[in-house]
Amino acid sequence: xxxxxxxxxxxxxxxxxxxxxxxxxxxxxxxxxxxxxxxxxxxxxxxxxxxxxxxxxxxxxxxxxxxxxxxxxxxxxxxxxxxxxxxxxxxxxxxxxxxxxxxxxxxxxxxxxxxxxxxxxxxxxxxxxxxxxxxxxxxxxxxxxxxxxxxxxxxxxxxxxxxxxxxxxxxxxxxxxxxxxxxxxxxxxxxxxxxxxxxxxxxxxxxxxxxxxxxxxxxxxxxxxxxxxxxxxxxxxxxxxxxxxxxxxxxxxxxxxxxxxxxxxxxxxxxxxxxxxxxxxxxxxxxxxxxxxxxxxxxxxxxxxxxxxxxxxxxxxx
Numbered sequence: 001x002x003x004x005x006x007x008x009x010x011x012x013x014x015x016x017x018x019x020x021x022x023x024x025x026x027x028x029x030x031x032x033x034x035x036x037x038x039x040x041x042x043x044x045x046x047x048x049x050x051x052x053x054x055x056x057x058x059x060x061x062x063x064x065x066x067x068x069x070x071x072x073x074x075x076x077x078x079x080x081x082x083x084x085x086x087x088x089x090x091x092x093x094x095x096x097x098x099x100x101x102x103x104x105x106x107x108x109x110x111x112x113x114x115x116x117x118x119x120x121x122x123x124x125x126x127x128x129x130x131x132x133x134x135x136x137x138x139x140x141x142x143x144x145x146x147x148x149x150x151x152x153x154x155x156x157x158x159x160x161x162x163x164x165x166x167x168x169x170x171x172x173x174x175x176x177x178x179x180x181x182x183x184x185x186x187x188x189x190x191x192x193x194x195x196x197x198x199x200x201x202x203x204x205x206x207x208x209x210x211x212x213x214x215x216x217x218x219x220x221x222x223x224x225x226x227x228x229x230x231x232x233x234x235x236x237x238x239x240x241x242x243x244x245x246x247x248x249x250x251x252x253x254x255x256x257x258x259x260x261x262x263x264x265x266x267x268x269x270x271x272x273x274x275x276x277x278x279x280x281x282x283x284x285x286x287x288x289x290x291x292x293x294x295x296x297x298x299x300x301x302x303x304x305x306x307x308x309x310x311x312x313x314x315x316x317x318x
Contacts (some may be wrong), residue, residue, distance in 0.1 A: 021285065122142065127165050227290055
């Protein structure tokens, strides 16, 4: 299959980007994706304790990834996290070639990163955000539909609606995200005009990911209705259904305030679920695609199977 602008931008063989999942997008996972021809992404807090320092953790993760691959990989920066500029300085010092940014105004740090020679791909959930990011100089946008796991846009636009409208609105490359796990999703995204895909949940259920085994098994066992969006007052968040999400939804239905919801959820629920495997009181972010995931495999196998199976998918359409 012909290489897209995303391949050339990132220096990769296949236009498959691994999602920078908070707490669990570790060096081993990123290296495995990159070694298979995709683009691995590290989260600054991957695997660390709740009160550890992200700066040192990120530097360690980058060095581990470098020891495991000579292929390009990047870092994900949610722009609202405290000390994000210090984290970016680590990426600059370690000569990371590209980063993904989200949850903030790309105008704040895009020039700083690009002056250092780093490519910037910004996550968007609407056409307005996409055109705004393009105007602020990002190299590409990742259009994420609300099928995606974790935090989603308030407008809750599905991928199949969002991506083509973003493609029509901007001149820079568009990456599709949300609800993609196999060759069928990859080809669908390409048909919508995307020049690459970002995949998160499918890479959680892999041997290299440090998510707790209970989380991996829960994703592999999930059915089509196994995830839910909750916490809309704070920010729509998709995860596996459990007692916590049921409690959040119950509170929302009776009109709980953002303060009440924030007090319940707190900052540590995602780590509790993802790393410690507490599927009762913790958050286990997962995309709606979980119902299609039935086994835990190697990350490289996912990249290779998507590309190998794509030709068969295309042949059925001819």
